[in-house]
Amino acid sequence: MSTAFETSPARPTLERDVVVIGAGPAGLMAAYTLKKAGKSVAVIEARQRVGGRTWNGAVRDINGTEHFIEIGGQWISPDQTRLISLVDELGLKTFKRYRDGDSVYLSPDGTRHTYSGDLMPVSDTTNAEMEKLIGLLNTKVMEMDVERPWEMPDATALDSISFTAWLKQHSDDQEAIDNVSIFVASGMLTKPAHTFSALQAILMAASAGSFSNLVDEDFILDERVVGGMQSVSLKMAEYLGDDVFLGSPVRQLNWTTERDPATADQLNNVVADVRNGVANNGAPGEVIAYADEVIVKAANAVLAVPPNLYHRIQYVPPMPREQMVAHQHLSMGLVIKIHAIYETPFWRAKGLSGTGFGGGHMVQEVYDNTNYGPNAANGTEGEDPHGVLVSFISDVHAEAMWALPEEERKHRILSELAAYLGEEAMHPIAFYLSDMGAEEWTRGAYAASYDLGGLSRWGDLQNQPTGPIYYACSDIAAEGYQHVDGAVRQGELAANSILQYATVSA
């Protein structure tokens, strides 16, 4: 029996070595690597643009002038070496985040403190507790092989306790707990710290090299790409040319494999399937991707979409039991990225860097995000004279904000920015909120992570190919987990695995 997508109106049918589903950084890196190695590829993308969660956008100010914003991912940190070398290879440049001047700390009661250096101006006791927690987490990171977190000696125990509960086991200082947990919970996984495990938190830190790296904003938010992070995808898509198909969601993926006759159950009308898994995972076979505008037949597929969207595709035959169950336990976080543009970076004149932290507050972090690039007026390259603040509202706070009428939401958010940087923050000339949770082909931000217990139980399956289908996404990465660097590494890994298989079996 053929399905609706196999028989729907005529679309071109192409034959390629590999079909890549999703033109985010992971999918494009897979296709870019394969094409450079001489393989024929087709990249099929649901949206009318490449880049996925990296997105160069614009916002109009009160005078109608457009300002550049990065709606999605933007920062690069020094440990993200594969992304750094790719940026260089693609001929792109980077610039440093502005960081001169004092930072601001909002204490739990809302008192505002300015400080310089890495240490937040908390009491000596809280500081000692924070140091202790960070030290403990750094030790755990050292015990973890980031490629195989589920193999850590106490992986199951660490995966069965929430990050909040783990922190509370080691400290009873709530301010210390809030200040440490923001770097993983609201700051990275964008889920409340009671919804994910200590093991997941340690993986987040291990993927960035250490927990100390995660809490160091000068490290983790180091540089941006001139022209925006989406330029990385745009450049790879330029190389791929006509091999990229936009506006064409893949709805169905057929793949050939031996069905297990023992699974047939005539009594209950169940046909033979692959529920117990398949032999030769990763081997070339035949896949057919049915998308809205094109059909692609290939020997392998790279599924380069976020795991929460795997279910948007119908697999024929259905995926094996284990693979489907594993991926169901990866869910997206939720964060609103706030962009507020001002005539000038007014905070700098007050000796402030624009950086602010406040564990437990709705807006827990704010940074100077002033743009740098070609100056349209005189053709030179330099910093935009307009000041830009970027800030984030995560998880339950994000839900509460989306529930408010627009004007009230804006007022609440700007009031929080003003608490950090002064009353001037109330008067941006342009204001924009990134809403990736509403984007059909993302449905959350920044990325997907496991629910409690999921990483130790299913993590080893997340990157295992299913027959000829490979998985590649930042959300199942080791190094660079949940970041563009992880996406790029995953795309390259899938491509190299396909190439290696071809070489070994030739």
Ligand SMILES: Cc1cc2nc3c(=O)[nH]c(=O)nc-3n(C[C@H](O)[C@H](O)[C@H](O)COP(=O)(O)OP(=O)(O)OC[C@H]3O[C@@H](n4cnc5c(N)ncnc54)[C@H](O)[C@@H]3O)c2cc1C
């Ligand atoms: C607001 C925000 C801020 C972020 N900040 C940073 C940051 O500062 N630094 C950083 O490194 N990372 C950041 N990230 C994370 C980073 O953007 C992601 O890790 C990265 O984009 C993931 O790349 P990917 O290719 O794995 O997935 P994606 O970028 O999600 O790409 C997947 C692609 O698949 C497409 N797709 C989905 N379903 C289908 C289908 N059925 N058929 C065809 N195509 C399909 C999607 O449209 C998309 O283009 C941020 C993310 C967000 C949302």
